[in-house]
Amino acid sequence: MKPVALAEPGQRLSLLCIGAHSDDIEIGAGATILGWIERGVRLDVHWVVLSAAGPRAEEARSSAQAFLAGAARSTIELAEFRDGYFPYQGAAIKNWFEELKSRTSPDVILCHARGDAHQDHREVSALTWNSFRDHTILEYEIPKWDGDLSQPNLFIPASRALMERKAKLLHDHFGTQRAKDWFDAQTFMGLARLRGAECRAPDGFAEAFHARKIVVQ
DSSP states (O other), X not given: OOOOOSOOTTOEEEEEEEEEETTHHHHHHXXXXXXXXXXXXXXXEEEEEEEOOTHHHHHHHHHHHHXXXXXXXXXXXXXXXXXXXXXXXXXXXXXXXXXXXHHOOXXXXXXXXXXXXXXXXXXXXXXXXHHXXXXXXXXEOOOOTTOOOOOOSEEEEEOHHXXXXXXXXXXXXXXXXXXXXXXXXXXXXXXXXXXXXXXXOTTSEEEEEEOSOOOOO
């Protein structure tokens, strides 16, 4: 299968990363972001977390800074919408998205998947598509106890070293989440190994996304 590159080394790629919670972007697309930077893509990143308050805000900021080290430019923006209640704050979050749209015009958007079982994640996915109607949107996946993983259609290979680095950064920066029985390197590496097998990744690992609409030239 012929790979399609979103950006080559030395090229600029404007990226909007949207997560409902402090660790979502890193879990769903952390190795992809690290890989672009490692390959020399000039990333211009607007990193958004919608529910980041108290200790979770500091975790979100420090983790984003670590994952974006080496990016050409980065903006980190944190909001404090109530965790678990996004569908009931829809109007306020919709207004926030419309304001966000006026501040950034990305080439690619990374956000939650439409079929995610978490209500906050689904709301973010819906509002992303509602506000950004003319963009390349890749929906990442979050493993959890709900068992809601489905069949992605876009794969971005990652090296073992990148996956190990992603897992270490998640462990180092999200102390509030370590008690969760699924939040560990085995989960993150295992899912990436499965996705790597599905796309025959050179090093055996990949992150997977849902791409509803892609234009190829």
